[in-house]
Amino acid sequence: MQTMFWPATIAMLGAALFLGAAGIFLLAIQYHRHGRLSWRRTLTTGAAVIYGFGLFSYTMLPLPETRTAFCRPGVAIPQLNPLNFLNDFALSYELGMRHFLTSFTLWQVLFNVILFMPLGILAVRWLRGNIFLGTLIGLTASLAIELTQYTGIWGLYTCAYRVADVDDVLTNTLGALIGSIVAYLPIFSWLTGPRESSAANAAPREVTRLRRFMANAFDIAFVLALVMLTTFVLEIAEKLGAPQASYNLTERWIPSISVLLVFLLPTLAPGRASLGQRCAWIRIAGKQRREASAWQALLRSLLGLGGISFAFQIADSIWAVSPWAWLSLLVLGYVVLSSLFLLFDRSGQGLAGRITGTRFVDRRMR
Numbered sequence: 001m002q003t004m005f006w007p008a009t010i011a012m013l014g015a016a017l018f019l020g021a022a023g024i025f026l027l028a029i030q031y032h033r034h035g036r037l038s039w040r041r042t043l044t045t046g047a048a049v050i051y052g053f054g055l056f057s058y059t060m061l062p063l064p065e066t067r068t069a070f071c072r073p074g075v076a077i078p079q080l081n082p083l084n085f086l087n088d089f090a091l092s093y094e095l096g097m098r099h100f101l102t103s104f105t106l107w108q109v110l111f112n113v114i115l116f117m118p119l120g121i122l123a124v125r126w127l128r129g130n131i132f133l134g135t136l137i138g139l140t141a142s143l144a145i146e147l148t149q150y151t152g153i154w155g156l157y158t159c160a161y162r163v164a165d166v167d168d169v170l171t172n173t174l175g176a177l178i179g180s181i182v183a184y185l186p187i188f189s190w191l192t193g194p195r196e197s198s199a200a201n202a203a204p205r206e207v208t209r210l211r212r213f214m215a216n217a218f219d220i221a222f223v224l225a226l227v228m229l230t231t232f233v234l235e236i237a238e239k240l241g242a243p244q245a246s247y248n249l250t251e252r253w254i255p256s257i258s259v260l261l262v263f264l265l266p267t268l269a270p271g272r273a274s275l276g277q278r279c280a281w282i283r284i285a286g287k288q289r290r291e292a293s294a295w296q297a298l299l300r301s302l303l304g305l306g307g308i309s310f311a312f313q314i315a316d317s318i319w320a321v322s323p324w325a326w327l328s329l330l331v332l333g334y335v336v337l338s339s340l341f342l343l344f345d346r347s348g349q350g351l352a353g354r355i356t357g358t359r360f361v362d363r364r365m366r
Contacts, residue, residue: 007057014057015050024221031214032279035199044126044191051118058115059145060153064161067152071159078150079165085109112171113178116142120179125191131180138176142169199281204362207282207348212360216305218276219262223309226258255313263306264298271363272297274306278363285361292358303352308335 019026026045031037064070085105092103100106116138123134148154150164182188196202205211231254234245263274272292273283284300286292292300301307311331334351341351349359 007061008054010061011050011054011057014053015046018053019046019049024217025225027214028218028221028276028279031199031218032281033199034193034196035202035205035281037214038193040190041193044122044193047191048122048126051122055115055119055141055145060148060162064157067156067158070157070161077163078160079163079167082166082170085167085171109167109171112168113175116172116175117179117182120176120181121183121188121191123176124180124183125188128192129180131177134180134183135173135177138179139169139173141176142172145172200364202364204365207360207362209342209348211280211282212342212348212350215274215276215280215282218279219274219305220276220309222262222275223255223258223313226261227255227313230254230258252314256310259306259310259313263301263309267297267301267306268294273363274301277360281363282360283363284358285365286358289359289361289365292356296356296358300352300356300358303355304338304350308338 023046027037027042030041030045034041088105089100092105093100119138119141120134123129123137124131127133127137129137146164146166146169149162150160152158152160183191231245231250234242234250238244262276266274266278267284270291271278271283272285272294277283284292284297286296338351341349341354345351345354347354347359353359
């Protein structure tokens, strides 16, 4: 029983970690593509992620401890005879119906079918495909899995560590076919998000506080991702023999450049919006809701989340954004005041907007 359920535990943990780290980026993609968030679309994406980790856990884990752990005669020999499981069924049935119904042989085949049914359902409902596409995706995924097992994860291991079985391809594909058919049942209709045209063709909408908050969340996520990715690359380079990165590089320059790439440069480009604001389809506008000038947009960004992010990225602590205590206190006071304006300013301009004479409008507004 443990053999059946521990991969599910690994899948849930892996999916939770992935969604915790990458969930905000999936939301940013969804918002940019559709112009708004949908709870059905979000839940289905989460379900697809969990299923993907589950598929990996059940077909690839556990991994051998060494590259040659399974390089012994008679281990992980590929099974290349189609429908060989029918012979196993016959042998098991000779011992009686009860033995057959409780045999590992039967339940292994049934599990292979059940494992790929969600793939067919997602192909029809989530990807808006049809029965043929769902079956084809199942066949392709199963072939990829079996080839990965047969090649020892494409040479990562010296020998195959799991049995590559042509019958698995057949039963997996059957599961995807069944899933594609049952996907048309009304019970699975919630998996399909609302039908919407491209966000670029949608009508402009009011820029609400929630929309601005989402844009801010996207921007912060982009900055943190750039910082962590660059730091990770430097750590890998260091392990490969490169010189150790200096404190100024990792704590000053990398965060500063990340803020520059996410906030300042996109704000100066046509469209006058940071990366997160572009995902949320908003831009900085001046008088009469026309595109703000470059200096207005830059100043708005520096007085807004862009400048605040820069200050806290290079700070040693939240209470020490500057070597001078009075300046740190002033910055913290400005952050608090700016947050209050974001929450309670009826005009929607915010503190930085009032100072610079700008506001946020929908990017599709002409």
